[in-house]
Amino acid sequence: MTTTTGIKEVARRAGVSIGTVSNVLNRPELVATSTRQRVLDAIAELGYVRNDSARQLRAGQSRQIALVVLDVTNPFFTDVVRGAEAAAEDHGVMVVVCNSGEDAHREQRHLELLEEQRVRGVLITPVDEGPNSRLEQLIQRGTPVVLVDRGSGRHSRCSVAVDDILGGRLAGEHLVEQGHRRIAFVGGPMSIAQVQDRRAGIAEAVEGRAELVVVPTPNLTVAAGRAAATQIASGPDGERPTAVFCANDLLALGVLQEMTQRGLRVPQDVAIVGYDDIEFAAAAAVPLSSVRQPREQLGRTAAALLLEEIEDDGRHEHRHVVFQPELIVRESSGRPRGRRKGR
Amino acid sequence: MTTTTGIKEVARRAGVSIGTVSNVLNRPELVATSTRQRVLDAIAELGYVRNDSARQLRAGQSRQIALVVLDVTNPFFTDVVRGAEAAAEDHGVMVVVCNSGEDAHREQRHLELLEEQRVRGVLITPVDEGPNSRLEQLIQRGTPVVLVDRGSGRHSRCSVAVDDILGGRLAGEHLVEQGHRRIAFVGGPMSIAQVQDRRAGIAEAVEGRAELVVVPTPNLTVAAGRAAATQIASGPDGERPTAVFCANDLLALGVLQEMTQRGLRVPQDVAIVGYDDIEFAAAAAVPLSSVRQPREQLGRTAAALLLEEIEDDGRHEHRHVVFQPELIVRESSGRPRGRRKGR
DNA sequence: GGGTCCTTGTGAAACGTTTCATAGACTGGT
């Protein structure tokens, strides 16, 4: 029993034509005050609600942009969402948040639905780098797309990203300086570009100065971190890495929990560095060193770029905004301070 | 330059009528295999994408349900989102996630937009309990609504909730048993029913056995927790509460950070109990005692109830599902185990 | 070989808006 009153009934009730009602709604200055009031009253009495489908159909455009994230559950993305919402709000457009859950199929499905809905534009962190058919098509057919947290190598699109290679390098430099000679990189799937880049970054920094062991994970969750830690901890004692760099903080938190549970001390037995510097990193059992990214700003900038592209429907220069990450050193990788006797 | 090809062009290209194209799309079994293939080819060649506005307009219904949460950034809600998505997926409906940010105005605005979009139903944790005009109207006009994590006292709607009074009581009993005689409740705004209930629960448990000090907060964030802790810690030494029960884990984490920073030991100097048992609670500096809620299940059940109501458009019995919370005792409120000498 | 059914395909009528060209009614200026 959805709302059944249309503009037509309102018109009848107010004793005007439907064109007039539409004008009251869209260009009120064109209609005389008394008439306008009459129409407004009719609307209120009838509880009329504009039918957006019809409006869109006629207008040819919607008032929404979409944000497709890899994981709604990850604090990194929720902050990006907030940023994007903030930027969109001023422009009167609504942000539809979609969660691909790192699953290419769900991503495709969302993209299809969004295109059918004729969203004005899409902000997306694609699941994989490969030739993403749906996304390519979407772009080709003219929907503005901004890549979030992903350099747009092959795509000639706007993009907003953080230099993940640099981030990985910062972590690597730091760990090498702390004297670690066998370092594990925990992260995956490698199809995710950020993971690739962070790995590449640390590999570069460590090159020739320490050994890098890659421990792949199926995703970027706390659970995956624990599993990875199990694998690392169960290696022969002499060969166990003395430091772990995780592709994100969720993994790092998982590694931390598992290591602690196994009686390995952090950072004395194993140092840990995470990535994202989510709010919970600082509050962890052992405050986590992490590579900080300007998350909210990332979302805000991405949305701003998209809106700019939407508005300049004439000529638009694609831009690539790259933010610099920053290493925040805390206890998990720092010189152990008190708490237990060092070494 | 949005997609410009319509069903009409496809029809022309395939040499059939538009009715046939529509049939291929919606009831393919009605059209002969050869024709169907010809149409499908035309669709592929032209890159045709169905216009959902037009479809909805004609069909009178959308394929979306909405989920309006108080704070996307709060892990509690992100889990609810996941649950709802899971339930919706099977039914082929899309979940639109909206963030009210605990702001009644934004909530209203979202509700308006959603109603204009003729969403099939709404899952919502309303900002305040008061006579929420938009929400009432929405319901009255016939959109199915399920209240999430909120008993539907005044509304005669379906609802899914966790017994927050019980949750508060569990925390209270526990703290009293641990010997605390002056306990602080941190949370707010009081307009949020969950906060109210949790407070009421602990008040009930503590009644006559200990003193309860209420420290209101403007919202449920880590920052608000730190502020509250500052206030508590700066009270005269003798009068400082020896335990703090927070309305959610974000607050608790904030309190924990601030207390630790001020040199107060947890749990020896101050015990802390949080609420929600988010993933990060266990990983905190001092693992946090917390009242656990079945978050994902909450979302899943809510969506299921909504879908049920949508499908039984005939007669539908509103139901109220109430889950029981569970107190998870960890170090932050437990008997201090090792680490430092007690008391 | 005429009737009955089934299978395919068609054309036109909605759906609820927005927009646009135009009509009517005033206002003033001459």
Next chain:
DNA sequence: ACCAGTCTATGAAACGTTTCACAAGGACCC
């Protein structure tokens, strides 16, 4: 009085679908 110019309001034509009643062509049965 008449013409030009302003304001207001109108009706009809889109927008891209879905749906529905119906027609054309076989196939089948007696």
